[in-house]
Structures are given as C-alpha cells and as structure tokens.
Amino acid sequence: MASCGRRKFITVGLxxxxxxxxxxxxxxxxxxxxxxxxxxxxxxxxxxYTEMAAEANESCxxxxxxxxxxxxxxxAPCEVLASxxxxxxxxxxxxxxx
Numbered sequence: 001m002a003s004c005g006r007r008k009f010i011t012v013g014l015x016x017x018x019x020x021x022x023x024x025x026x027x028x029x030x031x032x033x034x035x036x037x038x039x040x041x042x043x044x045x046x047x048x049y050t051e052m053a054a055e056a057n058e059s060c061x062x063x064x065x066x067x068x069x070x071x072x073x074x075x076a077p078c079e080v081l082a083s084x085x086x087x088x089x090x091x092x093x094x095x096x097x098x
Contacts (some may be wrong), residue, residue, distance in 0.1 A: 030075030030084040040083050044091070049081060053090030061087040064097045 029051060033041060053059040060066040065079040068087065078085040080093045 030086050036083060040081065043081055044083075047081065047091040047093050049085065049089060049091040051086045051089050053088060053094075055090075056088075058090055058094055059087060060085050060089045060091075060094070062097050063093075064095045065093065066097075 033044075036044070060076075060078065061068060063078075065081075066076055066085070066087070067079065068076045074087055075084045076087065077083070078091075081091065085091075
C-alpha cells in the first residue's frame with residue numbers, strides 16, 4: 001500500500017507541475033499572435049520581439065516606448081510594436097526609460 005500512495009503522490013505532483021508550467025506560459029502571452037495583423041506580426045519579427053528579455057533591466061517595463069499604466073500590469077501597449085506586449089518582453093528598439 002505504501003507504494004500505491006507514493007505512485008499516486010508522484011503522479012499527482014507531475015500533473016500539477018505540468019498544469020502550473022503550461023498555465024503560466026499561456027498567461028505570459030499578452031495577445032494571440034494569430035489575431036495580430038500581418039504588419040504588426042512583421043514588425044514583431046523584424047524587431048525580434050520576445051516575451052522574455054534576456055536581461056531583466058532591458059525588459060519592456062523599463063523601455064520608454066512601453067506605456068505602463070500600473071506597475072503591476074503584466075501587459076501594456078508598445079508605441080513601436082503597435083500592440084500589447086509583455087512587461088517582461090524585449091525587442092531591438094528597446095530604449096531606456098528616462
């Protein structure tokens with residue numbers, strides 16, 4: 001019986017981990033890329049936009065083009081990309097907020 005309890009614990013733990021990981025990645029995207037116009041998609045590709053900046057201090061949250069209304073917001077409009085972007089994202093047009 002102890003092994004059944006252990007198996008169940010491991011199975012439930014793995015399922016919960018997968019749920020948490022996939023749930024957080026779904027929430028990370030601010031917009032559905034399929035809903036963006038082709039020009040916005042093209043701009044994102046040409047400026048190499050990513051949902052997660054390699055350097056935290058160079059994230060969209062710290063960019064002058066990012067129009068953050070509330071410091072706790074995960075997404076906000078970007079003037080360059082003409083769409084909502086992740087506060088944790090980054091693109092080649094990143095410019096330090098003054």
